[in-house]
Amino acid sequence: MKTGIQSWLDERLGFSNILGFLKEKTVPQHKHSIWYYTGSAILLFFTIQVITGFMLVFYYNPTLDGANESVARIMTEIPLGWIIRSVHSWAASFMIAFVFIHLLSTWLSKSYRNPRELTWMSGVFLLAVSLGFGFTGYLLPWDDLSLSATKVGTDIPSSIPLVGVWVTKLLRGGEDVTGDTLTRFFGFHVSILPVFIFILLGVHIYLIQKLGMSLPLAAEGKKEKVREIPFWPNFVFREMVVWLLLLGILFSLAIFFPPSLDKAADLMAAAPEGIKPEWYFLFLFQTLKIFPAKILFLNGDTLAVFLMLLAGILFFFLPIMDNKPTERKGRIITIIALVVIAYAVVMTIWSLL
Amino acid sequence: MKLKHSLFTRRQFLNGLLGGWLGALLASFLYPVIKFVFPPTREPDQVILAFADFRDMKPNSVKNFLWGTKPGILKKQDDGSYLAFVGVCTHLDCNVSYLADQRKFFCACHDGWYDENGRNIGGPPPKPLRRLVISIEGEDLIIKREGEERVEDQ
Structure with a gap:
């Protein structure tokens, strides 16, 4: 039953096509369908980041003199500000964690194969933008920890010959990390990266709708009928149960373990002991640590950065390299994925020791 | 007094329960947001x-x-x-x-x-x-x- 306003709008916007699509949409049910929920979990945490981010930006002051003080004010003076910052900090970790899980499930189930290559590639960009959010956000409280992490992080590109120095300058807004870096990182965090993530999310989600949900290898091959449930309301209700569970965990952690805030960073002070980046950068951090200063005639960190770049490029082009028919198992790809997971886990634990 | 017919169907009851519960959940999210966005007035005594x-x-x-x-x-x-x-x-x-x-x-x-x-x-x-x-x-x-x-x- 349509009211006059609804049909007036629908004639012009045509939203009944979209609603019709969502009504018809189905989600396959099989023993691996649990991984379908990781995507919407990422969207849940992303939404929380957008809302809490809007709120924090009301009080945050992205300047050398004001940044640390304004975060302290959010933590102590603004009503419930500490919870908002804590949720923003924890949800960032949750979002990255689910991005990793989502990615690994796609990798191990080979869902990136024809025709979903572009979905994978837009996903790799989304990963990069998400990590960019984490990296730029880490500086904003402007304490010793965040300053050191940013100095190291922005110095990494400079070991690439020719272009590297310029990348570092672009990120820092000069030769060194200064108040300009803070303002620039704030700009990345709240205006540049959001534009990219919304565009990429749009492409990613459009592709998933257009190409349909991927199926496990065995089912794809046999082309036999897989049991399906309607997206609305059956699947959405199940998703809501998952969201509630995740929200409960998130808020509990946010309330009992709020993030710390040290005194304002001193640009001239020596790096404090035990500096560490966020947990999701630890394996890269440790990789840089174990490379010796010189390997043969090459600079150690230049080689490390090149290896990381190469790994990133191979990772991006994975669907082009592994273009086997969808029903093939792809054991080598699975083994590589497991090796990468093992490497990341070992390096992360090592860096914490 | 015993009613011959129930006043609402089982479906209505469950929908009301779910809707009310969702509303309460939403309110519990909105409360901290509103507290945060509208800080207390600071006119001195x-x-x-x-x-x-x-x-x-x-x-x-x-x-x-x-x-x-x-x-x-x-x-x-x-x-x-x-x-x-x-x-x-x-x-x-x-x-x-x-x-x-x-x-x-x-x-x-x-x-x-x-x-x-x-x-x-x-x-x-x-x-x-x-x-x-x-x-x-x-x-x-x-x-x-x-x-x-x-x-x-x-």
Whole structure:
């Protein structure tokens, strides 16, 4: 039953096509369908980041003199500000964690194969933008920890010959990390990266709708009928149960373990002991640590950065390299994925020791 | 009394339960958001100033002080007494200035005029400037919200 306003709008916007699509949409049910929920979990945490981010930006002051003080004010003076910052900090970790899980499930189930290559590639960009959010956000409280992490992080590109120095300058807004870096990182965090993530999310989600949900290898091959449930309301209700569970965990952690805030960073002070980046950068951090200063005639960190770049490029082009028919198992790809997971886990634990 | 038919169906009951529960959940999310976005108002109950800073003012002159987050205006009258105002136009919140030669308060935003006692006499301001209550205790000049005094009298 349509009211006059609804049909007036629908004639012009045509939203009944979209609603019709969502009504018809189905989600396959099989023993691996649990991984379908990781995507919407990422969207849940992303939404929380957008809302809490809007709120924090009301009080945050992205300047050398004001940044640390304004975060302290959010933590102590603004009503419930500490919870908002804590949720923003924890949800960032949750979002990255689910991005990793989502990615690994796609990798191990080979869902990136024809025709979903572009979905994978837009996903790799989304990963990069998400990590960019984490990296730029880490500086904003402007304490010793965040300053050191940013100095190291922005110095990494400079070991690439020719272009590297310029990348570092672009990120820092000069030769060194200064108040300009803070303002620039704030700009990345709240205006540049959001534009990219919304565009990429749009492409990613459009592709998933257009190409349909991927199926496990065995089912794809046999082309036999897989049991399906309607997206609305059956699947959405199940998703809501998952969201509630995740929200409960998130808020509990946010309330009992709020993030710390040290005194304002001193640009001239020596790096404090035990500096560490966020947990999701630890394996890269440790990789840089174990490379010796010189390997043969090459600079150690230049080689490390090149290896990381190469790994990133191979990772991006994975669907082009592994273009086997969808029903093939792809054991080598699975083994590589497991090796990468093992490497990341070992390096992360090592860096914490 | 036993009803022959139930007042609502099982489906209606469950929908109401789910809807009400979702509404309560939403409210519990909105509460901290609203608390955060609207911080408590910060108008002070009183401000205490050093009288020494204001003792040497000439008659028919004004000096500003901080009334919370607004400018306060202290005016010395011809007879040596003091008046205190919140120096904000009652029209649309612009800060006003005192024109000593004309003995008027003036708001430049929309050409609003008040006389030397803060009464609105020209232009759009709908009300007089807000008065504050002054008391001098030893070396302190204490400025309170209007109305505080009356409460103490009772």
